[in-house]
Amino acid sequence: MTNTGNITRPPKAMIEALKEIGAATVAGTLGHMGYRNPHMVGPVAQNRGRSIVGPALTLQFLPQRPDLFSEGEYADPETQLHRHVLYHAQEGDVVVVDARGDMSSGVFGDMMSTYFKGRGGAGIVIDGCMRDRPNVEKLDLPLWLRGWTPNYHVQTSIYPNAVNVPIACGGVTVIPGDIIVADDDGVVVLPVAMAQAVIDEAQKHHEWEEFSRIKLMEGAPLQRYYPLHPDANGEYEAWKKANGKS
CATH class of the missing domain: 3.50.30.40 (Ribonuclease E inhibitor RraA/RraA-like)
Known part of the structure; x- marks a missing residue:
C-alpha cells in the first residue's frame, strides 16, 4: 500500500x-x-x-x-x-x-x-x-x-x-x-495548468450570456442572441456600459 x-x-x-x-x-x-x-x-x-x-x-x-x-x-x-x-x-x-x-x-x-x-x-x-x-x-x-x-x-x-x-x-x-x-x-x-484560461474565457462567456438571457426572456430571436451574433455586439457593448460592466 x-x-x-x-x-x-x-x-x-x-x-x-x-x-x-x-x-x-x-x-x-x-x-x-x-x-x-x-x-x-x-x-x-x-x-x-x-x-x-x-x-x-x-x-x-x-x-x-x-x-x-x-x-x-x-x-x-x-x-x-x-x-x-x-x-x-x-x-x-x-x-x-x-x-x-x-x-x-x-x-x-x-x-x-x-x-x-x-x-x-x-x-x-x-x-x-x-x-x-x-x-x-x-x-x-x-x-x-x-x-x-x-x-x-x-x-x-x-x-x-x-x-x-x-x-x-x-x-x-x-x-x-x-x-x-x-x-x-x-x-x-x-487541470491546474488549464485553470486560468478557463477562468478568463468563462468570465467573458458569463457576461454576454447574462445579456443574452435578458433578451431571450423578452422574446428576442434565438438566432441573434444565443450564441451572441456579431451583429448584436453593439447592443451588448451598450448594455455593458449602461450597467457598469465595461
Missing part, C-alpha cells in the same frame, strides 16, 4: 475565481480547449443546491486479493489506509475516491466524515458508496456518490491501496492537486 504524502495546492485566488463558475461552464470551456470529457460519470450530488471548488486528495481502491490484503491486518487502525487520505486534509480540500464503482463498500461513514468536516474539508467525491447515511446527512457535508450501503469499506470485494496517486474516478483521470468543480450538474476535473 502507498501513501505518497501531501499535494501541491493551487493559489487560493484561482479557487475563489472558479467558485463563480459552474461545472457546466467549466466542462464546456474545457471541451473547446480539447479536453472533451472532464465530467465524472457515476457520482451524483447528494445535497441539492450545494457546490464546491477545491484541490483533490486522492484515494485508490483495488480488488481484494488474498496475498495482498487480509482484514486481519486491520487490527491496528493506522493500517487502514483510507484514514490516511483524511489526515492530509486542509481547509477547502476535496477527497476523491476511485472505489471502482463498487456498490457494496461504504468507503467512509459517520465518524470519518465528521473528522473530515472538522478539518475544513470542502466535500467528498466517490465512484462508489458511503455508509451511515442518517448521521452523515446531518453533517451537511457536500457529497457526490453512486449511492449508500450499510457495509464497511473492506467488507466485500475492494481494499484501499494508495493515497495521493493518479486515479480514475467516474471514467476521468484525477491527478492529486487537480481542481474539482462540482455542483448539481455533476463533478468536473480541471
